[in-house]
Amino acid sequence: MVSEGKPVYVHDDGKEVTFDAPATVAKIGQLNGEAKGHRERAEAAEGKLKAFEGIEDAEAARKALETVKNLKDGELVTAGKVEEIKAAAKKAAEDQVAAAAKASNEKIKELETKSTTLETALFTEKVGGAFSRSKFIADKLAVPGDMVQAMFGNRFKVENGKIIGVGADNQPIYSRSKAGEIADFDEALESMVDGYPQRDHILKGTGNQGDGARHPNGGGGGKDLSGLSPAARITAARASGQAKRQ
Incomplete structure (x- = not known):
């Protein structure tokens, strides 16, 4: 059957429908195009989804990617300041x-000053006391201890709390009575006095008590110094010794 130049299609229930072939072909082409587009999009989507195989929670994956991005940005910022951070750390160190070294040097100077002060006090107490308490000075010398200290004080030193007398060679004076031992204060002082060129003018019982005798080994150019004070005798004896050396 034909209606308006178009074939008529009779359905099973007897209804007749005009079959528009061009429209049908056009519709089929449209549907085929749409199907092709859907298929291409589906294939592209499947290709993209393969990269996310094994990822069940897309939201968690998205958050993880965002975290990684932030970390990378942070690393880039840090990397750009590495030299600045290093320089700051080096300067701080x-x-x-420098501060620790300065404090240490100041402490060392302070301790050295205290040590020097204590050494001076120890020397004054030990050596000065030894001169004032010396039995040799009291029994054998005609001048007081402070004058003897002025003459021979620089020949004594204190080591490990012990007073040591030194000779002209700056070596310790050893005892004559105790072989191998350092001489005690009085023995060392006696040795110094024995080597003193003008010893006759500071020793007792050598004519300095007013006998008017002149001693060839004495000082003062043979002058009688018995009438002088102890201090004057020392001054005259020193002057005589200097005159002889000249």
Whole structure:
């Protein structure tokens, strides 16, 4: 059957429908195009989804990617300041070392000053006391201890709390009575006095008590110094010794 130049299609229930072949072909082409587009999009989607195989939670994956991005940005910022951070750390360390060294040097100077003060006090107490308490000075010398200390004080030193007398060679004076031992204060002082060119003018019982005798080994150019004070005798004896050396 034909209606308006178009074939008529009779359905099973007897209804007749005009079959528009061009429209049908056009519709089929449209549907085929749409199907092709859907298929291409589906294939592209499947290709993209393969990269996410094994990922069940897309939201968690998205958050993880965002975290990684932030970390990378942070690393880039840090990398750009590495030299600045290194320089700051180095300067801070150098400043700390310099401050510690300064404090240490100041403490060392303070301790050295205290040590010197204590050594001076120890020397004054030990050596000065030894001169004032000396039995040799009291029994054998005609001048007081402070004058003897002025003459021979620089020949004594204190080591490990012990007073040591030194000879002209700056070596310790050893005892004559105790072989191998350092001489005690009085023995060392006696040795110094024995080597003193003008000893006759500071020793007792050598004519300095007013006998008017002149001693060839004495000082003062043979002058009688018995009438002089102890201090004057020392001054005259020193002057005589200098005159002889000249």
